[in-house]
Amino acid sequence: MSVKNNSLRIIVALLCVEEMVVITFTPLYGVQSTEQSCCYLLEVDDIGILLDCGWTDDFDVALLEPLAQVIDKIDLVLVSHPDLAHMGALPYAVGTLGLKAPVYATLPVYRMGEIVLYEAYQARTKDDASFKLFSLDDVDQVLETFIQLKYSQKLRLSGQGEGIYITPHAAGHLIGGSIWSIVKETDEIIYAVDYNHRADHILGKTFLESISRPTLLITDSMHLNKEQPKMKDRDERLKDDVVNTLRRGGDALIPCDSAGRVLEVLHVLDQYWIKLKLKYPIALLSTMSYYVPQAAQAMLEWCSERISKNFDIGKPNPFNFSHVHVVHDLEELDKLSSPKVILATSPTLAQGFAKDLFALMAPQPQNSIIFVTTPHPTSLSAQVQTSRQVVIQQSRNVPLEGAELAAYEAKERRRIQNEAELKAKEIEEAAMEDMMMGIAEYESEDDEDGGDGDVDMTKTTIVPLDKPTAQLRGSFRVGFGQFATARYPMFFAMEHKCEWDEYGEAIQPDEFKELTSTAKSRKRKGKAKDGTEDVNMEANEDDADTGGADEVNENRPMKTLYSTTTVDINAKVTFVDFDGLADGRAIKNCLDKVKPRKLILVHGTPETSSDLKSYVDSSIDTCEAVYCPNAKECIDIESDTTVCKVSLKESLYTTAHFQKVGSHDVAYINGMLDFHGTQCTLDKADVELPHAPMRLSQGKITLDSMKQLLAKAGFKANFSGGMLVCDDGVVLKRARNNEIMVEGTLSASYYRIREILYSQYTLV
Numbered sequence: 001m002s003v004k005n006n007s008l009r010i011i012v013a014l015l016c017v018e019e020m021v022v023i024t025f026t027p028l029y030g031v032q033s034t035e036q037s038c039c040y041l042l043e044v045d046d047i048g049i050l051l052d053c054g055w056t057d058d059f060d061v062a063l064l065e066p067l068a069q070v071i072d073k074i075d076l077v078l079v080s081h082p083d084l085a086h087m088g089a090l091p092y093a094v095g096t097l098g099l100k101a102p103v104y105a106t107l108p109v110y111r112m113g114e115i116v117l118y119e120a121y122q123a124r125t126k127d128d129a130s131f132k133l134f135s136l137d138d139v140d141q142v143l144e145t146f147i148q149l150k151y152s153q154k155l156r157l158s159g160q161g162e163g164i165y166i167t168p169h170a171a172g173h174l175i176g177g178s179i180w181s182i183v184k185e186t187d188e189i190i191y192a193v194d195y196n197h198r199a200d201h202i203l204g205k206t207f208l209e210s211i212s213r214p215t216l217l218i219t220d221s222m223h224l225n226k227e228q229p230k231m232k233d234r235d236e237r238l239k240d241d242v243v244n245t246l247r248r249g250g251d252a253l254i255p256c257d258s259a260g261r262v263l264e265v266l267h268v269l270d271q272y273w274i275k276l277k278l279k280y281p282i283a284l285l286s287t288m289s290y291y292v293p294q295a296a297q298a299m300l301e302w303c304s305e306r307i308s309k310n311f312d313i314g315k316p317n318p319f320n321f322s323h324v325h326v327v328h329d330l331e332e333l334d335k336l337s338s339p340k341v342i343l344a345t346s347p348t349l350a351q352g353f354a355k356d357l358f359a360l361m362a363p364q365p366q367n368s369i370i371f372v373t374t375p376h377p378t379s380l381s382a383q384v385q386t387s388r389q390v391v392i393q394q395s396r397n398v399p400l401e402g403a404e405l406a407a408y409e410a411k412e413r414r415r416i417q418n419e420a421e422l423k424a425k426e427i428e429e430a431a432m433e434d435m436m437m438g439i440a441e442y443e444s445e446d447d448e449d450g451g452d453g454d455v456d457m458t459k460t461t462i463v464p465l466d467k468p469t470a471q472l473r474g475s476f477r478v479g480f481g482q483f484a485t486a487r488y489p490m491f492f493a494m495e496h497k498c499e500w501d502e503y504g505e506a507i508q509p510d511e512f513k514e515l516t517s518t519a520k521s522r523k524r525k526g527k528a529k530d531g532t533e534d535v536n537m538e539a540n541e542d543d544a545d546t547g548g549a550d551e552v553n554e555n556r557p558m559k560t561l562y563s564t565t566t567v568d569i570n571a572k573v574t575f576v577d578f579d580g581l582a583d584g585r586a587i588k589n590c591l592d593k594v595k596p597r598k599l600i601l602v603h604g605t606p607e608t609s610s611d612l613k614s615y616v617d618s619s620i621d622t623c624e625a626v627y628c629p630n631a632k633e634c635i636d637i638e639s640d641t642t643v644c645k646v647s648l649k650e651s652l653y654t655t656a657h658f659q660k661v662g663s664h665d666v667a668y669i670n671g672m673l674d675f676h677g678t679q680c681t682l683d684k685a686d687v688e689l690p691h692a693p694m695r696l697s698q699g700k701i702t703l704d705s706m707k708q709l710l711a712k713a714g715f716k717a718n719f720s721g722g723m724l725v726c727d728d729g730v731v732l733k734r735a736r737n738n739e740i741m742v743e744g745t746l747s748a749s750y751y752r753i754r755e756i757l758y759s760q761y762t763l764v
Contacts, residue, residue, distance in 0.1 A: 021045060021187045023216060023637040025629070028066035030054065031602045031609075032630050034377050036085040037063070038193055038603055040218070041070055044184055047161045048073040050101070051180070051191050051218070052080055055088030056376075057120065057350045059133055064089055064097070066632050071097045075161065079105040081177040081194060082112035083260050084120055091117060094145070095138030104155070106168055107148045108176025108302050111295045112259040114143055115288045119258040122287040123345060123352035127395040129558040151178070151207075151302075169207035172196035173580050174260045176302055179208055187215040190596070193603050194220065197586035198228065201267050202318070204304040206582070209593050212700055213622075216637060217596035221587065221604030221612040226374075228583040235268050238576045241370050242269065245572070246280045246339040250366030254343045255354040255381060256373070259292050261578050262343060265372055266293075266321055269341065273323040281336040282324045285344040285353045289326040293319045330356065347373045349380040349392075358384070359392060359567055367571040372578035388569045397558040408557045588615060593700075595620060598637060600627045646673065646680040655684065661696045661762045668694070668764050695761040701740060706732055709756055715749070726753055 024043040029035060030052075037054030048070070055063065067089065077099075079087045087109075093099040105113070117139045124131050149155060149168050157164045163185065168178035172195055179192035188211075195206040229237075245252040256262040262284070269282055284292065296319040300311050307318055327333050330353065333342065344354040361367045362384075375381035383390050400408050499506040582590065591599075599616060601609045609628040616626050627635050649671075656667040670689055674681045703724045710717045710726060717726045724732040730744035730753050742757060744750050 020638055021184050023189065025218065025600055025635045025637065027602055027629050027631055027633065028070065029063055029631050032606050034605055036376055037088065038086055039067055039089065040602060041073065042182070042189065044164060044182065047164060048075045049182065050074045050077040052086040053077055053089045053093055054085040057084055057346055057348055059124065061133065064092065067093060068097050071099055074099060074101045076101050077103040078166065078180045078191065079103060079109055079113070080171065080180065080191070081174045082109040082116055083174065083257060084116060087113050088120065090142045091134035091138035094142050095134050102147050103142070103145050104147050104149060104166060106151065106176040106178055108299050109178070110143070110146045110148050112175060115259040115291055115295065119286055119288045119345060127397060127560070129397045129560045170204060172203050172206040175203060175263065175296065175299060179206065189216045189218070190214045191218045195582055196580045197582040197590060199304055200231065200264055200580055202264055202303050202307065208590055210700065211594055214594065214596050216598045216600065217594060218600045218602060221601050221608040223581050224584040224587060224604065224608040224612055226583045228581070228586070229577050234577060238268060238370070239272050241368060241574050241576065242341055245368040246341070248366055249339055250364065250368060251339050251361060252341045252368045252370055253354065253357050253361050254341065254370045254372060255347045255349055256343050256345065257347055258286050258288060258345045261373060261580055262292070263296055263319070264580065265343065265578055266324055267318060270321045270323050281340040283333055283336055283340055283342045284324055284326050285333055285342055287328055289328060293321055293324070347371070347381060348375060349384065355392070359394070359565060362567050362569045362571050365570040369571050369573045371575045374579055384569060385573055385575060389566060390569065391564060391566050393562065394565055395560050395562045397560055399556045400559055404559065405557065587612065591616060591620060595622045597623065598625045599623055600629065600635065646682050649681060649683045652682060652684040659762050659764060666696060666762070666764055694764050696764055697761045701760050703732060703734065703740070706740070706757065710753065713756055715753065
């Protein structure tokens with residue numbers, strides 16, 4: 001019901017329309033498999049919403065074929081997490097497939113996603129000069145399409161998406177990671193993949209448990225059969241594995257992502273180093289390593305409440321890692337003394353410095369390889385954890401020499417010549433068009449002077465053939481019989497008129513935008529030796545002015561040499577679960593609390609999806625349907641609610657008593673609906689009927705939230721046997737009808753605790 005109060009004017013009755021939202025869901029990839037990447041198409045009426053656009057660090061184009069088939073249907077993109085699995089395919093989709101839709105995400109997803117995409121490109125092209133699937137220009141183009149939102153910020157779409165609201169909420173897995181709420185009329189769609197039910201050192205837990213009864217929940221089942229370790233046990237195991245390796249004189253390699261869960265690992269190690277006053281170096285090795293802690297230091301409001309409070313009371317920034325050295329290549333790493341801890345990209349060992357270091361460190365028994373993320377079953381990191389010998393494919397870039405260099409230069413000369421000829425032809429055609437326009441204008445002027453069609457020699461300049469001809473825009477030459485009009489007496493060149501306003505010459509924003517893009521492509525954020533200036537990540541002509549062997553090598557044509565190496569794994573290999581993802585028990589508990597009307601299971605194997613579907617069918621009676629679609633299988637979901645828009649008469653609105661419930665104004669009204677054809681109006685009832693008071697609250701009141709409220713009020717409360725035991729024996733417990741009951745002896749504490757509980761509800 002939409003009501004507008006404008007000086008209590010009578011509201012014009014709206015059309016009473018029965019509307020039903022049509023929802024269509026098509027998983028493109030990331031279903032019924034162990035694939036980590038996610039990409040799904042959600043269509044709400046006529047609006048196509050792409051839920052994530054992930055890829056793997058193998059960059060297999062065949063995986064993106066379903067995305068290419070629906071690229072024209074996409075009106076906007078919602079990105080949930082800043083990693084390759086959720087946004088890695090955006091540069092290819094924009095640069096090659098032609099995606100032009102805006103991308104919505106939180107600020108950390110934008111900032112960390114920029115680092116992730118740059119690092120992925122640098123890691124791949126470092127040893128593979130033939131990689132051409134996307135460029136850094138494509139990454140920049142993607143970043144320009146981002147629209148940043150805050151948690152719980154409700155954004156109303158315009159245009160064709162009128163009436164649709166999108167809202168990000170905390171997912172708890174990566175900094176800035178989101179679960180998305182898509183609302184239209186009375187229907188709410190929740191997209192929640194890769195969330196964490198438990199708070200970490202850096203991030204709080206997911207917001208998903210606070211959502212109740214959505215029309216449709218799209219969630220994952222990948223980790224259904226896993227059990228997340230306790231945070232204390234996890235931290236202790238990582239510390240023990242690392243310190244034991246260092247004390248026996250070995251180096252510890254931790255393959256990790258570039259800007260995600262690596263922050264949690266760094267925080268644990270840095271705090272442990274401070275506590276024990278250890279002196280061993282901790283190295284963060286990646287091309288973009290300098291920017292990771294720098295970006296995180298400015299995002300404390302996106303972290304857990306504890307971190308924000310500690311910073312407010314004067315404690316140091318938790319991302320100011322005092323024992324971490326940021327290094328950008330193996331030469332810088334060698335300058336650090338051994339033994340040391342090395343965190344390097346990538347976790348799958350498919351590319352990056354971690355792959356190079358693994359080949360060097362694995363044969364040495366004093367070293368350790370510590371994995372902190374669950375590997376894909378077919379990845380190299382999975383093979384390393386299950387065998388003692390692996391075969392790895394290595395590559396390196398070398399400059400062209402001899403006949404190969406000569407052939408390449410000849411090919412480049414032909415390409416440049418062809419481009420020059422094509423450009424000259426285009427200039428000639430443009431010049432001819434300008435000249436013909438000038439002749440047409442001259443003839444029109446001559447006709448206006450009353451001429452009979454003869455050429456007026458006072459307005460014509462004939463160029464003799466025996467005199468040097470004037471060059472026109474590069475290649476076109478003026479010869480006999482061609483005229484320069486009086487408007488352009490010297491050159492056949494268009495004189496563009498400048499627009500002026502009251503401040504002078506009008507500014508053209510597009511010219512500055514093009515200049516900014518050019519400058520950004522010439523000089524990018526790259527590795528910084530001193531941490532203060534950016535270094536060009538692309539080879540260009542300007543590098544020749546800097547001198548030095550590195551710049552010269554970057555400008556030389558390169559080729560990629562591939563080789564196969566067998567690596568004997570004598571180092572100790574361990575796995576410590578730092579995934580930060582909800583396990584099977586947590587997933588089931590979340591579904592019990594959310595109680596969706598309809599459920600779609602994605603991002604899981606056939607076994608986990610089938611098991612979770614069986615659990616929902618047997619345990620959650622309110623869930624009407626559970627879908628486990630295959631890739632490219634379209635699911636049509638029609639809303640089961642009918643929306644009827646009515647207008648509210650002024651006489652009824654002015655007598656209603658509104659009360660605040662969260663961010664809403666709520667009132668109980670007793671009225672009569674009056675239908676007049678297609679119009680519907682709500683007016684004051686003739687007879688006032690009594691009604692039973694209702695208790696309303698914003699969201700579900702839980703015992704956990706009550707514990708926090710009581711702690712703020714000075715009460716000590718602890719959980720015991722599923723109940724919350726407070727001061728003086730006052731007990732809060734959940735009744736069968738889902739209400740909270742207060743029991744205990746009558747005392748000052750009892751009445752105060754009951755008052756705190758009552759204050760969470762509004763009586764209407």
